[in-house]
Amino acid sequence: MGFDRAEVQVPEASLVSYDSETPVKSEEQATSVTRSSDVWFEDGTIILEAEGTQFKVFKGILAANSTVFNDMLVVGSSSENSSEMVEGCPVVHVYDTALDLMHFLKALHHVGYYDPAETKDFLLIAAILRLSTKYNVDVLRRRALAHISSLYPTTLQEWDLRKDTAMEVFNARPFAVLLLAKETGHQALLPACMYLCADSVDIDDILDGLKSIDGKHLELDWPDKRACIRGRQNLLLALRSEVFAFLTGSLAIPNCVSPQRCDSSKLRWLQSLEASLGNGCPGIFSIKFPWASFRKAVCDNCYTASYTNSNHQRQLIWDKLPSYFDMPPWGELSKSS
Secondary structure, eight states: OOOOOOOOOOOOGGEEESSSSSOOOOOHHHOOOEEEEEEEOOSSSSEEETTTEEEOOOHHHHHHHOHHHHIIISSSSGGGOOEEEETEHHHHHHHHEEEHHHHHHHHHHTTTTTOOOTTTOOOHHHHHHHHHHHTTTTTHHHHHHHHHTTTTOOOHHHHHHHOGSSSOOOOOOOHHHHHHHHHHOGGGGHHHHHHHHHHHHHHHHHHOOOOOTTEEOOOHHHHHHHHHHHHHHHHHIIIIIIHHHHHTSSSTTOOOSSSHHHHHHHHHHHHHHHHHHHTOOOTTTOOOOOHHHHHHHSOOHHHHHHHHHHHHHHOOOOOOHHHHTOOOOHHHHHHTO
């Protein structure tokens, strides 16, 4: 994955559009504009329009929460330059999807609209992260980022505590979050996203893409596809040779009190492990090894050494997880988010 590529930033001038003269619209364009049924305050002071849908909101709320809108609407008094008026309010054209803008504006104007403890709707969460990043609404950005980061964390401790259902579950979610993270510049999300692409998605889907929750086709670019497939294979090797070294014989346990019994038991557990890895997914951070049952099959010394080494190796692999996908270290990624 090429992280030396510069992120494409949306030019400030393209965030909104103000026409110095009254916009000339065809009859078809004029009749295609619709009023939002979700966000329309009768006493609002400004109208935002996206994809032919108009939202009547409050200029003061936009400016108070967004430094971008404050600079545009207050400091520069840009809205006063718009001669397109509806119900006495200036119309500002923004280059967002109507759905994204609806979620974003509702979150700004309704205190309880977005509650990370209750909200599962991925498109809502993604819209808020996307537009709060674009318009620099720090409170909403941090809230949405923390929500998504709880499923795509930077530490192994957070990974082990993650609740997959904290956000709407669908097959293409790792792709969707990865693309969202790249779009918004939150690179600390990427290693866990790539790991889940490698761990939970079939090879054919990595190559061909998947349909998202909204029906759109999501597909990784070729550098990410290559990094994902290579990472998948290298993690699978690390799982066998490092995390489960106690089963493959790579971990020497000189103080075993019953070598014949323990070696026989480890062989059976290795065969069981190999059978469970038949689908080719590494599963290093998601596989649930039945330690309690294993403890009954080997001596105490073998169990203690195996358990300690396995968890240690698991942590070491997490610490260098970004490198499996050709990314910079965790610390560097976290600085960019």
